[in-house]
Amino acid sequence: MEKKKNTIVDVARKLNVSTSTVSRALNGHHSISERTKLKVRKVAAELNYSPNNVAASLRRGKVNSIGVILPRINSTFMSNCIFGIESVTYPAGYNLIISCSNEDYKKEVQSIAALKASQVSGIILSLSNETKKTAHLSNIISQNIPLVMFDRIAELLNVDSVVNDDTKITVQAIEHLHAMGFRKIAIFSSPTHIYVYKNRMKGYLEALSSLGLTLNHNWIIENIQTKEQAQHSAEILFKAKDKPDAVFCTSDTIALGVIQTLKKLGIQIPQEVGVIGYSNDTFSELIQPTLTSIEQYPQEMGVNAAKLMLDIIGDKNWSMQVHKQIHIKPRLIIRDSSNRLLTE
Template sequence: MRNAIDCISVLLKIIWHICMLVKTELASTIQQTYKMDKKTSVTIHDIARELNISASTVSRALNNNPRISQATKDKIKALALKLGYQPNIIASNLRNQKTNTIGIVVPLINRHFFSTFISGVEDVAFEAGYNVIISQSNDLFEKEKQIVHSLFSNRVDGMIVSLSMQTQQFDHFQLFSKKNIPLVFFDRVAPQLDADKIIVDDFACGFKATQHLIDQGFKRIAHLAGPTALNTYKARMEGYRSALEKNNLPVNDELIIFNRLTRMDGQQAIKQLLALDTPPDAVFCGNDTSALSIIVYLKSIGIRVPEDFGIVGFSNEPFSEVVTPSISTIKQPAQEMGQKAAELLIFEIEHKENPRKYQTITMPTELIVRESSLRKS
């Protein structure tokens, strides 16, 4: 019996020693793993140690400093790639007080003009080493304010903006002005604010579109206008009125309808116009979306376009060329406007001239005549 107890005692001691060895080995493994995990981020000091050079030389080479020879740059970059080095962008931005990020705020991304404009901005920004954050206000003032505050909080280096239809106050942009962060407005701009602006001559566009309808023999021309709180739509309306006056045609306020220029707005507007005692025989629309909805409605009630009713839109949306009848419209150089806006903004970011010389650049437009207004050859 005693021999059995002694055997069990010896066995328990052996098991205890094995457990202690396992515990020690496990602790060592965990410690080694922890050390390895801590070392997963390769730094410029690791690269410098491998090549027996200074960390400052590595930093300059990775940033393409001209003081470092091309051979040294190639050697450092090859090792950085092999070791999986990743620069700490956040730390670099904090040191340089620069994020290399541009914010863009547009009313509606799904409109061809705005999406093409954004493409133009990105062309220039990418080449200059800038990232782009794109946001849409959905033509809502409160959403525009929230977006602007968010972009400011995210420390963008500058911002490109086209105002929402509801915007009549501009205090939210003062955040950028007070911190000397550049702003560029385009299309729907804020005349009250000191900033670079990219526009077209909306007065000339309104005049050109209306004059074309007059030249085609239309006599009683209506205008579907956006909110005239925005200088864009106000100028187009003034161009429309000026063309009527120049041709000794009456300017009739009941033929001018203000709305948001949506598809539903266009349909409601044409119903209202046709209900007048003396309805119009043509309309100049503030955009192509409302022009299309008017064509669809007129066709549904048997009014022929352009034989009975002429239509000119604005913006040259892709659908304006392929619908039947195709829509006469005003074309804006959206891609070029985006490129120019990005060039202005990046120049402001990188030069910080004081005092600034703000520019308003007016881009050319084109009247594209198609079936919806062409009554005379």
């Protein structure tokens, strides 16, 4: 009843040839005549033969798949990264094994172990929020498993990576606020132990100092993770006596929370307070006022991370010592929430 799947043994038997001939014929090896290649392909199709990559991978010692571990999967940024990665790895013949750390260190470690067990050709990774130790990464590096990190990278580790120029673009954003006449600029940031937020904070501080703006520690709000937290902090901040006149946010979601609170408090944007977000989410140009934000080109980041990975995999004499870092240049997209000129 249940026919077993046909293997190359079956097609070999049917043709009275050896399995090696079938294998080589199907792989287009040059030492097989055109005539037999044709016969083999024909019979293989007749028998509905489907190659068994598991067996092939075991023999070859190489698997045609690449692992991807992300902190989240259902965000605009991350899903576009995956899209970019897939657009490169698929044409190259690789499967993509995706797992989501869910911002959880333990799951990140477990996922790495699972990918190792699956013998993936390499791992593309963006760190979870909670990850502070990197032994799990050193481990795969020491085993010569290609590793490419993107966005949230581990600075102290010497690995190939794709990053944004977070610091520089943040400086630009602050300079833009300054040019619009804002002088009392606050920052709402996600946890700064994470590479990207650390750099955004760095840019903020650099710009303030180079522009000669006073730094007010009450205006530096860290550890904001959700819209609700942003709303809460904004409410406190803008009810205080010493109010800022602009807010730089490290994500659009945070900026959204700030905007909602400002509206609730009856504060005009951008006349009274300017707001800038980060990552140019879909909604940024749709809300009122439209939100000035920073486009990170997530798809490009994915594409480059994947290309880097393929380079490493293909490079026989890849040295663990030398590492590339690809910088994707973000772009400041000026919209109404920071554009005082428009509204005067």
